[in-house]
Amino acid sequence: MLRHRPFRNQFLANALSMVGSALTPVALAFGVLHVTGSAGQLGLVLAAYSVPQVVLMIVGGVWADRLPRQRVMITADAVRMLTQAGFGVLLVTGWSPLWAMMALQALCGSATAFFLPASVGLVADTAPPDRIQEANALLSLTRNLTGTVGPIVAGGLVAVTGGGWALIIDGITFGGSLLFLAMLRLPTREAASHRSDFRAEFISGWREVSQRSWVWSTILYCMVFNLAFSSYQVLGPAAFAGQSGGSMAWGVMVAGLGIGQLAGNSIALLWKPSQPLLVGRLIMLGGAPVFFFMGSDAPFWLTLAASFVCGISISFPDTLWDAVLQQHIDGSALSRVSSFDFLGSFLLRPVGFGLSAGAASWFGADNTLTVSAVVVIVATLVSLTDSSMRRLGREPAEDSAGHLVQKH
Known part of the structure; x- marks a missing residue:
């Protein structure tokens, strides 16, 4: 797969930025807490990143279809390079007013809203058509690997140099990503001047989603799954907090989840099911047991295995989903469709965090975790009623709207 030069350049660009981004959660949190001493101000800085990312996701998808995706990603990386390195400089120098930190994170989140939909669309341009699933699996494998190792490395960097230098390194990795993207040589896409206006293209992108039940039903299903999964992230640590060595046990649990994601990506490199969405949906039922076990007195080894x-x-169906989108959605609309997908994934996460905490205070953490498991199971079974999702094969064919879709 990496012998194919266009995809290799995209892979190296993404891998570099993933390495830097994996340092950010620990470095930014500890850096902001060091200079402000306020968890409230840290929350504002994090919100400054996430809010524009969600708000601008659809806009980013439209522009990634209007302009060359490579150019959109290069511009986004340039912005992220300057904002993250600039944030690091603020922390290193000690001049860190809240407004400046929030402004830099807002710019970084906005750039990410343009980068993500363009990146999904670019895979369809850089990877061989018959190896798109492998391409997505490699990208996801790298993301999960860096996400597992990165926080550990970041913790060491923060301990030795402080959060500022780790964020400066993050900025440098975006610069490296930019250079690899600039080396891509792709066919010129249709210029924006020959396309319809922004509003018409937004409506056209929504039509691509709404006319295919396998697309919009999957987005809705993933919204519900992410809502339920929020209880793992909020109540999981609480379930171990009262135990001796609870923090270490929770760290092992999260590591188990991460290793499982790596395993899922590795499986996706080898197995190409003929009905990818149906197989992926059935596998997502495997996300339910961990909630049951965390909410009961199950042995630790059983809960770890469930994690x-x-x-x-999570990871194997996600790779199948990206490949299906890239194979069945026309390349001219792919970034817009993926932007609706990203919006659905991000939108209910903060809601889920609040609901999990509130439900636990009213009904107890154990009951809330059990309800989360039931929600995953019921939502999965309901989603299986979509016949177009069950029938969808690997190769493009006439879609549920009656249109022939192209494979790029």
């Missing part, structure tokens, strides 16, 4: 299986149930 590992949950990781597979």
